[in-house]
Amino acid sequence: METITLQKPDSQFLRDVRERSGQEPSNCYQCGNCTAGCPYNFAYDIPVSRIMRLLQLGRRDEILQCKSLWLCATCQSCTTRCPNGIDVARIVDVLRHMAREAGYATERNVKAFGDAFLESVEKHGRVFEVGVVAGYVRKTGRFWTDIELGPKMLPKGKLGLRPHSIQGAEHIARIFRRYRGEPEPAATTGGETK
Amino acid sequence: MTLTIGYYPGCSGAGTSVEYDQSTRAVCARLGVTLRDVPDWSCCGSTPAHTVNHVLSAALSARNLELAAQAGLEVVTTPCPSCLANLRIAGHKMEQPAFRDDVRALLETECETLAETKSTLQVMVEEVGLDEVQARVTKPLAGLRVACYYGCIMNRPPEVMQFDDPEHPMAMDNLLTACGAEVVPFPLKVECCGAAAGMPRKDIVAELSGRLLDTAAGLGVDAIATACPLCQMNLDLRQGQANAARGTRHAIPVFYFTQLMGLAMGLSAREVGLSKLVVNPKPCLERAGLL
């Protein structure tokens, strides 16, 4: 069994999570309902109710480095079933934001997939599915492990081979740049307001 | 009836779930519901955006709600539960002034009026109504034994979705019953299929979707009806992967509920995009005398 070293709780961490999620982690009384209904529990390294307990104890690093944060699908089962009305899925989402900010991504491929998806949205305004696959393969250096699905999808006309771009694509790109706090490139903003 | 409502197809409606988009439009036309696309709609951000930042996610969604409102559309309907969740959560969170200000700063627009979002499932049940649906049925789905699978987020969290039951939804069951199908009680209605883990962790999808397929097969169903592009893809396109990983040999057709409604209303196989499905649906439809 793993031994647990006593460490000083990171109370600032707890305050941050409380503020960013709008939830009160100390309301959790460890009934385990969330874990019982969590479909991903079989793949988690730390069950979600245990993450709640570690959160109460202010154990920042253990939480931000766990794989569970990246595997959670925001299925909302925990949120729907918590007897104390805690929006557990929102807490997990916020913890994942914090893990990302702290530079942890213990399920690299999950992060790579999300990043490839958002790059596609930033570029075209809508998701271009084939582009997401290409971006994902590039980031992970993995061959497309679903390659056998290609022949199933191509004849169905489901893989659009050209992106749909929208008029507001520049507006979307600007949302991303503002989110990252990047200055506007001087030449590209002329005329378009949407 | 005549009803005009905003329509948000979502990105997959233009790609991997074209048949959902196509059958939704065709069925709405039959039901007298005019769908007006949100002008120049953009991606809602889907799961990746909310896993990065809630303000970014809300900004990507709110752009569409604002464009819809500016086009005079008070209500927007979307068939996709993932879009629905993002659009509704954005609207819900933007009721808080501080959050709204953060979103406005990213969008550089006022966001004064935002359209409300409802699932197409909700519109069909609440605005059109089961009686009206039943009245349009010309080829009842008699003899088709169906499990209705809603996916995890169509009705959850209940405070945001405010429709149907979060644990035991009945909207799709009732619609397909009105279309004459034999709908079986399906205990895993709202269990997750593996969602977007398909590419990075297909082992997880094989496990979770495999459980759904096993349970449906155990109930002796002819088909599964879905309401979500991701669920449909995991259960249909990836059914072979689930079989391979778990040593099963399922060949269960996985329809969008709108395709089955369309068939019941006399639309052709082509009009509801049947050829787009991976597991061949023809044998079960022929057995039920529907093709």
Ligand code: SF4
């Ligand atoms: S939202 Fe995440 S943590 Fe909660 S039950 Fe679903 S997968 Fe598990």
Ligand code: SF4
């Ligand atoms: S369901 Fe709620 S109270 Fe129970 S362990 Fe999970 S978070 Fe804590």
